[in-house]
Each structure stands twice: as structure tokens, then as C-alpha cells.
Amino acid sequence: MKVPFSDYLTKIAPSVKKVIDDLQKDHDYVSALCTDSKGLMIRIGHRSRTISNQTMTTERGVVFRVCRNKKYAEVALNTADWNDTDVIIRYIRDELEAQDKMLSEHGVEVYETGVLDDEPLEFFGQKEAECLPEEAKLEELAAKLISISDKGMEMGDDVIECIARAQSTHISKMFLTPNRDLRQSYVYSEAIVAAVVSKDCKVREDYKSVSGIKGPELFDELEEVLPDVINGAEELLGAESIEPGEYDIITSPEVTGLIAHEAFGHGVEMDMFVKGRALGAEYIGKRVASDNVTMHEGALCAEDVTSYFFDDEGVMAGDVTEIEKGILRSGICDALAALRLGTRPTGNGKRENFSHKVYTRMTNTMFDSGSYTREEMIASIKYGYLLEGMQSGMEDPKHWGIQCIIQKGREIRDGKLTGRIVAPVIMTGYVPDLLGNISMCSNDREVFGSGGCGKGHKEWVKVADGGPYLKTRGRLG
């Protein structure tokens, strides 16, 4: 079925337009992003269970963006009575005036910016889903997750907890300006199974996830990953520490995605170019990786949790080729940064929610596939590691440093997995070295959308990333 658009947003649209019309009288640009996203979250553990209508992206509210005298400002609210637009208009004007007065008293200079494009555009997009989170059969879903958790507890001697968590969000967003009316609705879902194991005072955890631009029907896929999770966690109890050094490595698609995200995800967010915070700005058209590397970013380049029709600034979704055969071609850009850089936005302007600022953010960040099989890649390594599972990552766009915390490494000796596991593994290094050494890519690829991404250490948004198995060299500790 087509995912229905919010009745609430349809109802408030005329009032929001009235506010826009009024603000337009003395502003050069006015827009409103209106959101109404409902969700469902069930977390089942052996010892603790919860259910809620909150997910990372549930929200309801409106944010107005205005520009006057080359200065942009925003007012976000969810406390408004939409039957009385005069009160809303007065509130917005009072807030903007009070802030301007304080800024003026402190002699604050403005970073002058042109006026955003407001060419006429109308769009109404609905994605497909079999089921909505608000209509899910919760008894069946809870029973399914309880069964997974119970089975997990019985599958290993050292399992002290097995958690099955499922969440689904029905997104409705409306972007209005004097000339634009864009509306979209879709559902995305994600779920994980995590096992905690303990032995001899050692506590370890492993997990696997599923995600997609689907309704709660996605959760049927969850049970399949359970055996791998339990085995994976138990393997960690016997893991050894890695001898620090540089190794030939093969990254699993999940680790490949982490590298994509940290290396040329954050590294080419072009609001960072405006601030002079990204080395990538100086490398457009130059080699940053081996010939084997092609990378894409955009809401259109995969179907996962962040595959929307338009972004939070009313820019239609895109598919940007960031790296083509090792050459850096383009970054990704929100609308204001594009205006400041004299380029076009790529549909990557995202907010944590309506009450947060827009930044350039990632959507789907993916390495392209190659032509080898995973087995051929393992067979090509004399001594090294197959890296699996991601914990976290961090980038340094100014210096192209990268830190990836990886769940485990499987030892490879003479082209074969030996069964020896090392964990945890921290991979660090210089991005062009890591990507420059990519010599093989597998002929398949996977996308992962169960994680979140911060800008610095805040502004959390949904992202997806992935790719094939990659062979390169990396510094592990």
C-alpha cells in the first residue's frame, strides 16, 4: 500500500501558509518544514522489556526559516494553536526581534549569504509498505521478539542476556514556501539482536541488524541472524589481543560501510568546506584512492532508512558520485552551504528533528562493488585479518585521520582463515593511504541502516552505509 500522508499536516497547511505569507512581507525568503512522524519501538530482553511510540525520528512540529538583509534565522515550535495564526506570527516576530536586538548590542557581524532559490515546485511522494507502525499487530510482534530472546538465551552456555529490539517510523514531512509545496510519506524500520556473554569476569557483546524502507514486516527477517549473533558473542570470549602493527586486511561490508562513512562521508560534507574544516575541498579532481574505488552518496543510491524523496530544505534527493575510479569528483551539500560555495545543493540538508538546525549530512554512503569473490580475496592474503562488525568511528576531515573501532578480526594465514579471533580491534590511519591501498573489491555489496550519525558529538540523524568486501592494508591495534 501507499504510505498515507499525515492528516495533521494536511490540516495545518493553510495556517502555515498564512504565516509564511505574512513573514514574506518583510523577508527575502521564508520557508516552513512541518513534520509529523509516528513510531513504534519494542525492546525485549530476558530481564527487562519496554514498548514505546518513540524512535530516534518521531517528532511533530514546525520550523520557519527566514532571510532578511542576507542573514538567516529560524524559529521552531510545537506549542502553537494553529487556529490563531496572529499569535504565531507575533511570537515569531518577537523572537527574531529580541535576538536581533541582542546581536546588534554586541556588535555581531553577519556572515552574509544570498537568497535561496524558490522556483515553483509541487511534489507529493508516497513510498510503499505492507504495514504501518501504528497499525502493527503488537501481540504478534511482541511474541516474536520474546521468542527470539528466549531462543537466544538457550543457544549458548555463557549467554547472560539476549535482546531483540525492533523499531519502525512512519515519516510525514511537508515543505512549504510561497512557491513550493512538497509533501512526502514513507516508513522505515530497523531491528537488532544483541547477545551479552560472560565468563571468568569477562563480558562481551555482539549484535546483528536488519533495516530497510519497509514497515514492521521487516522484523520477519530478524530470527535468521540469531545463530550468528550467539556464535559471534561466544567467539569474543575466546578472542585474543592483536599484536599492534600494519596488516593486509579484508573489511566485511559492515566495516566497509564504516570506512565509507568516516572517510568520504564526513570528509566531503560541504558545510565543512564553507568553514575551511575539510581537506577534501583542496582535492576535488585529484586522486584520493586507488583505481578500484568508486563511491556514491545520496538518498537515491540505495533503498534504506534514509531514502527520502526530498531533504529538510525542500531539495529533491540525489545520487552523487563522490569518488570515481580513485578521483575525488564531488562532495555533498546542503542548500545554504551551496549558496555560499556557488554550487548546487545535492539533497543532503538534514535536521536531527524540526527543532534542530540543518547541516550537510549523509544519507546512503556506499562503495561500488568489484569483481572478486570473498574467497578469492581471502586466498590472496599471506598473513592478515578479516575484519567484521563495527562499534564506532571518528574522522578528522581537516587531516584525514580515521579511527574505526571494529568488533573482531579473523586471522588469515596462507590464504585461509585459521579460526583464531582477535578483539577488539582499533584501526587508525591516513584516509588516502587506506583507500589508496584498496586492491580488490568483492562482486557483492550490502547496506546497513541500523546506526545513527552525529556531527561532532551531537545532531544525531539516521544514515545508512555499506559496500562490498575490500582488500587493503591497515594499521591495527
Add this chain to the structure above:
Amino acid sequence: MKTDEIVKLLKESGAFGWRITDTVTKGWEFYFIRHSLDQNRSKDIENIQITVFVLSEDGKSVGSATAEMGPDETEEYVRLTIQDLIFQAGLVSDAYYELKAPSGDVTCEDTDIDINKISADFIDTMKHIHEDDVTFMNSYEIFVSSVKRRIVTSTGIDVTEKYPVSLLETVVNAKDQEHEIEFYKLYDSGTCIREDISADLGRTCAYGRDRLTATGTPSLGKCDVVFSSEDAVRLYEFFKDGLDVGYIFMKYSSFEKGKPIAEDVKGDKITLKVLKELPGSSQNRMTDNEGSAIRDELLMNDNIPVAFHGGTKFSYYLGEKDTFIPGNYEVSGGTHTREDLLKGTVLECIFFSDFQVDTMSGDIFGEIRLAYLHGEDGSVKPVTGGSISGNIRDLLKDMKMSADRTRYDNALIPSLTRLAGVTVTGAE
């Protein structure tokens, strides 16, 4: 709907128990590129969270379900939501526990919070940070909020608190003719503490200069490492989380009251106390997010747990009465001076890409952005790159702490912490 009207609906619903948390946030935000205003923002947001608790027919289990909504929902919507929550709570039952009654004498003053003035203080502070041709503020973001939170429960808790919450994000750059580097700093606080921000950014600029001349971190194998910046807070969170009733009940933590957390300890021992008030903290509250009164309490004395902290459900399961979820804590200082702790070959870590301590496994890791390698001969050399790793469960056996302490938002901890035998992977 107003909270009092929702209370009425909940009382009529027949639920075993319920809690409403109504949070109103009025905030101002200012974003700067260098010292030019990128944009200014204002927000006025209200979130109402309702949790309903349901008792099973046999009285042996309790389930809970939570819904969040805005202030503009109709009575019909709220009534239906409460019915849904009662049904949903029945699907996710846990072993029986009791909700907490009002605890302690909680008196909340209706503080006047002037977000205009606090914002102006931040702007003025940043304008007067010393900069030069080498080190400068690349960009910064100022967030100032006045938060009013009311918690009402079926057991008689009804507390309203108003408090300021501020955040300053800064990016400090340093450049010479060859290259340019940046350090990222995040300051959480209640209001603007001008002196602390200025002093810390001054130090960060000095670190920036050193980072420009830093060479690759050598491979040191197992080495003593000193933490002398905010990253040390992550280390102490391992101990705080280990005293959480949730961690203990789930067996993620093996801490037991009266039993030392480690044997054969050679270094300093940890004394950890949670605090209701810590001047400057963004976490100063009268009550926690379940409405329980917060107070000062000693949790660990010389490596021996003496009390636990945490929420209602797990406290009940462990038979812990009168617990709460603390915001602030302090760790007593050790026995050492700064000079003692930086003696011999030691890597003093200042900035990581993202230093992490897995509070469940105890694993620590971080890529080094700036560290000082102190030599046996008293030499000090700035280094960069490479990483450190280890496990705090092993490392705490030889942990030394300085007597003097530093506050980082809600944590007052020893200014320097030295761990022996940390694995240092070099960058060379």
C-alpha cells in the same frame, strides 16, 4: 492537553500506575563561522511523555508502555493513547516491582532564567578569546535553554523544576606555513562560566601550536599513559556505571557491596560520591527523571562499593531502597602530584579522535591527535597519530591519581590519571 487534564484521564483509566513528564524547552541558538553569525535560532518546544504500568492478573508481573506527544493533542487522542498503552504494557511484562512514593523533602524554586543574558555572555566570552596568526576560533555554536520539567506520578510525586542548560561547541584551529590542524571542544554547563571557557580555550590554543610540530607517535608497546584532559571522565564512568543497579542486575557489572572491585591493587583506590549540586554543572537537579529526590551519597569507598544508584525497577529487584539516578559525581583525588605522575617514560594524552571506554567490557581505545611523550631524562616531545588500547578491568590495578582535581561539566575528577601497561600502537 494540559498535564492536569491528562492526570484526570489517567486516574480514570484503571492503570496500576502511571507517570507523566511534561518538559517545556525555550531555547536560543547562535552559530558562528569565525566570528561572523551564520544564523540565529529560537525554539519553544513542549513534550509530554506518559508511561503507564499494568499489573498482571496473577499479580506477579508488571508491564510498562510509554508514549510521547505534543501539547496540541485532543482529549480523544490522549484517552485512546492511554487505552493503547494499557494494552501494550500487558505485552511486555517484567517481574513484579513497585513504583516509588515521594522521597525526601523536595522544594523547587521557580528560578528566573534569562536566556537572552546567558546567550549574550557566551557571545561576549567568545569575542574576547585571545587569538593570533597561528591559533584562532574556526567556528562555534552556542545553545542556551531554559527547561521547565514537571513530573507527576500515580504514587503522589508532583515536582516541577526549572533549570538552565547550555552547550558551547568550538573548533580551534592552528596553522603554520605547512599545514593546519583543528581541535574540537564541547562545553556543557548550566550557564556561561566565562573564566573556565577562556582558560580552557587558551590551553587548547597552546596545544594547537604543539600539534603543528608534533611527530608520529612511536610504537611503545606496553607503556604508562597519563590522562590529563576531559577524556579521563570516560574512565571514571566505568566505575559509576558499574555501580548502577541495572548493570548489576543484568550481570554486566560484578561489583558487590563490601567487596573490593579488584585484588592486588598497587595504585590509588577509587572513592566515588554522587552529588546533588556541583557548581557549573548542567546536571544540577532536585529530582531524577522518575521524580525521586537526588542527594549527596557515597557509592564507593577505597575501591569498595557501599551503595548503588539507578532507577525504580532494578532497584526493587535488588532490594535497594531509596535509590535515585544521579546527575553529578566526584572522585576523590589520589596521593600524587602532577610531577610524580609525569615522571619516567610516560605518554600524556591530551586529545583523541574519540576516546572510548566500553563500560560493559571495560575495553578502552582512542586514536591519538595530540600527546606528550615524557622521557626518562625529563624531555617532553609532542606526538600525534597511532592509538592506545587496553582493558580498564586490568588497568585499574595500577592506577595513580593526582591529589588536585578538575571539573568537567557534571564530573569532578583527579586532574591527572596514570595507567600502567597500556598498549600504544605507533604511527611511525
